[in-house]
Amino acid sequence: MTSSPTTPTTGGRWLVGAAIVLLALNLRVVVASLGVVLPEVRQDLAMTPTTAGVLTTLPVLCFAVIGFSSGGLVRRFGLHHATVALLALLAAGLVARTLLDDTVLFLSTTAIALAGAAVGNVILPPLAKVHFPDRIPLISALYGAAIMAGATIASITTVPLSEALGGWRPGLAAWALLAALTILPWLTLLRHDVHTGPATGDRLPMREIVRSPLAWAMVACFGAQSAGAYAQFGWYPEILIDGGVGEHQAGVLLGVITGVGIPLTLALPWLMARTGDTPVLPLFFGTVTAAGWLGVLIAPASLPVLWSVLLGLGGGAFTWVLAMIGKRTRTPAATTALSLLTQGLGYLLAGLGPFGVGALHDATGSWDAPLIALIASTVVITTAGVVISRPRMLEDTLR
Template sequence: MERVPADSPTTRGRWLVGAAIVLLALNLRVLVASVGVVLPEIRADLAMSPTTAGVLTTLPVLCFAVIGFSSGGLVRRLGVHRSTVALLAVLATGLVARTLVDTTPLFLGTTALALAGAAVGNVILPPLAKVHFPDRIPLISALYGAAIMAGATLASVTTVPLAEMLDGWRPGLAAWAVLAVVTMLPWLTLLGHDVHTGPGSGDRLPMGKVIRSPLAWAMVLCFGAQSANAYTQFGWYPEILTDSGIGENEAAILLGVLTGVGIPVTLALPWLMARTGDRPTLPVFFGLATASGWLGVLIAPSSAPLLWSVLLGVGGSAFTWVLAMIGKRTRTPAATTALSLLTQGLGYLIAALGPFGVGALHDATGSWTAPLLALIGSSVVIAVAGSVISRPRMLEDTLR
């Protein structure tokens, strides 16, 4: 059985660890949300083609999938605290480096470097919660889930004013590296109390074994469908709205509403999860909210865009719910790490089909009808796969 050292922050300094986890989560979507709002300036400065811009919008989910899935060995060898410091250093380096280059290939490469740090951060959050707050999984998951959304909202709202104040998109984007450096400080104090989730532990679960679990695949499908929706919203939602006659400024504000409205719902998750227990109420609700939002955008996009944005934002809380269930459906940090790797690695690979597929369908059909119908269909996956996850069973029991 894996043991946490007696002097580890699970028994002292939990406030420091909790704050450090929330700060870490705050960083993980900043680099994605900050690019979209200054993309026209980036494209003009780097002579970036529309096709390359499409690659840039798909790059986050591809990096989250490939790098996240392959990061398990690093986390096991370094320990969760050293891995966190390392990923923040990589994130900060990439954030600065991409503002110092003058060609599109180098911009994509340095952006991928920053995304590599964020990818490891995505994977490491559930094990950190399992190690330090095994008795408060829904609460800590809600806090870091809300922080992820808050980071995206903060970046989408403040990057343009930052760029204007600092005289250009380059310093406007580079400024977010300061947040990563500040976040690193509390984790440096925890290096002497690191916790390993392997290697050689009897609790370590081979990925080949985990991948045969029906519960694991339900996690992958639910997470993948929700993330496909989220990254489609990041990349295409404003354009879908502007094509329906809504102004660009209003569309940008509505995207901010969409990302921000999920924060209070996510913070309410511990209470909601306690009230609903093992019933599939929450995933079905998230699926219905997502479907209703996209249906409204399809039928009457300019009639009640605020309502559609709120519904989509509420449905997006399925993201934090799945991350919380990774911890609730495993017994040990090793199992949590394995399930987190599989869920996010394959889930983000599925998610890449969202923004890419929506763009391809739009180009092929010349309208948003087919893409929106596909997104409505993906909400059914959230509800059905989420209902499977809701059943009261542990990952380890499904492997027997």
């Protein structure tokens, strides 16, 4: 039977808000913590370059496949129970992968942790819709910034943490503690869980959602932005190094992209309130992203900080789309369905970013073609963003 949260007190809203932010803080740790110690992991596990390639593609694949199929878990067990389960899965995977010496098992346990993160990606918009229907841009900005902050913190601290604890294994396993601690506030919310279907009576089957132009605009905008973002994670330092930037500086500049996105994301509620139902924000995100990639193409070593700042500003499209999922739906059931489609197919499209950039570089022997393709992809962000900006609700586009 469907349940809904009781009207929370001010203290209750603070608890739920803090729990949502903590949840978001966990969702990129499994990826960001591994990337900075990958050379040591590869050497210790005798990992081949092909296997390492699979490992770097695994996050996007898990986010797409697991995220898209997680709707049944949420509907059956409820948002709060599903949150506790995903955090337990994340913690278990983070620990288990550090206890194994077999490459296949390392990939498998990493996939377990990523499965937890994938469910977390999908569950954030409906959690915001249920608990903060009057503050969707604000809570979306907070959890978007927390996702970026978690990735930044894990990237910066995992290496010194590994050195202090005696190796990459305890350095990676230590992040399971964050997931375990995040479970605690969610345990107090289990008595007031929320099921987003099917007993709500307003559940929207996926076969209806896919008929909506608004839904496909969400998928296109999210997929194009995420493809560029994961291309940055995988190739940005190497592109800069080949363009004449120092190795250490190139790594720092990747951090600049993430760092710039945090204050922009926090400012998103104010920006959304000021711009209203206009395409100003998606046009801005697409334009600055295109300008950043164009700068890298023309003069990578001349003003690399500026190019990185522009790309970081363009990354605000990620949180904007997540916020619009809640803003363009009337019910938690519709929010969940739209979130599943947007992130499931969107992350699948995102895999074309790092894969396509690498393939084009191998085929041409240059970064020019990949960078031109990334510039072209910003047209998708702006075009789809204009559609999303129109003041229409998902339910109305299905009639």
